[in-house]
Amino acid sequence: xxxVTQIPAAxxxxxxxxxxxxxxxxxxxxxxxxxxxxxPGKGLTSLLLIQSSQREQTSGRLNASLDKSSGRSTLYxxxxxxxxxxxxxxxxxxxxxxxxxxxxSLTVIP
Amino acid sequence: xxxxxxxxxxRILKIGQSMTLQCAQDMNHNYMYWYRQDPGMGLKLIYxxxxxxxxxxxxxxxxxxxxxxxxxxxxxxxxLAAPSQTSVYFCASIGTGESYxxxxxxxxxxxxx
Numbered sequence: 664x665x666x667v668t669q670i671p672a673a674x675x676x677x678x679x680x681x682x683x684x685x686x687x688x689x690x691x692x693x694x695x696x697x698x699x700x701x702x703p704g705k706g707l708t709s710l711l712l713i714q715s716s717q718r719e720q721t722s723g724r725l726n727a728s729l730d731k732s733s734g735r736s737t738l739y740x741x742x743x744x745x746x747x748x749x750x751x752x753x754x755x756x757x758x759x760x761x762x763x764x765x766x767x768s769l770t771v772i773p
Numbered sequence: 774x775x776x777x778x779x780x781x782x783x784r785i786l787k788i789g790q791s792m793t794l795q796c797a798q799d800m801n802h803n804y805m806y807w808y809r810q811d812p813g814m815g816l817k818l819i820y821x822x823x824x825x826x827x828x829x830x831x832x833x834x835x836x837x838x839x840x841x842x843x844x845x846x847x848x849x850x851x852x853l854a855a856p857s858q859t860s861v862y863f864c865a866s867i868g869t870g871e872s873y874x875x876x877x878x879x880x881x882x883x884x885x886x
Contacts, residue, residue: 667815695873706863707877752815756873759804759823760831761865765815 686753796864
């Protein structure tokens with residue numbers, strides 16, 4: 664069974680700092696990997712999607728990488744801002760199902 | 774497009790009551806999913822559907838039922854509500870392109886007392 668782990672569970676950084684969130688998965692037979700943002704009491708917003716044939720995707724200050732062979736993905740956030748404070752989840756799709764990590768709660772301190 | 778919509782936003786049920794959580798999408802997506810999210814536990818898949826008339830169990834299906842009579846709608850039925858079903862419920866759908874990007878509804882917060 665696919666297991667997805669996110670480390671750290673919580674992270675607090677000062678504004679302006681660059682940071683990396685980690686996601687690991689146990690079965691490399693994935694179709695794609697998707698990073699989401701979730702604000703308190705809200706639904707999930709898609710940030711980046713990386714297909715299994717790709718190595719990375721970029722959107723603005725966000726860069727996500729994927730290493731299927733090692734079962735790892737990272738989400739890099741450049742020049743963090745207080746508005747980046749949220750929970751970040753990664754999910755892998757295998758077969759017809761998505762498997763989610765438990766998320767990293769990010770706080771950016773002004 | 775409205776995307777994925779869910780109703781109601783909030784609901785309080787008494788133990789043993791039943792209810793249906795509604796989910797609809799207007800993007801002509803074939804794949805639809807129901808998840809529950811408990812604090813600190815991530816999202817768990819309850820049921821999913823790959824098209825009208827086809828449904829399948831996910832990781833935590835007990836106590837729930839689904840139907841998929843149309844492409845647009847994927848309701849989740851709770852029979853005999855229990856306190857363990859207190860959670861936030863999310864519906865999601867996936868496009869038919871190659872990316873399999875998942876789109877989420879805003880969620881339904883359910884409390885069973």
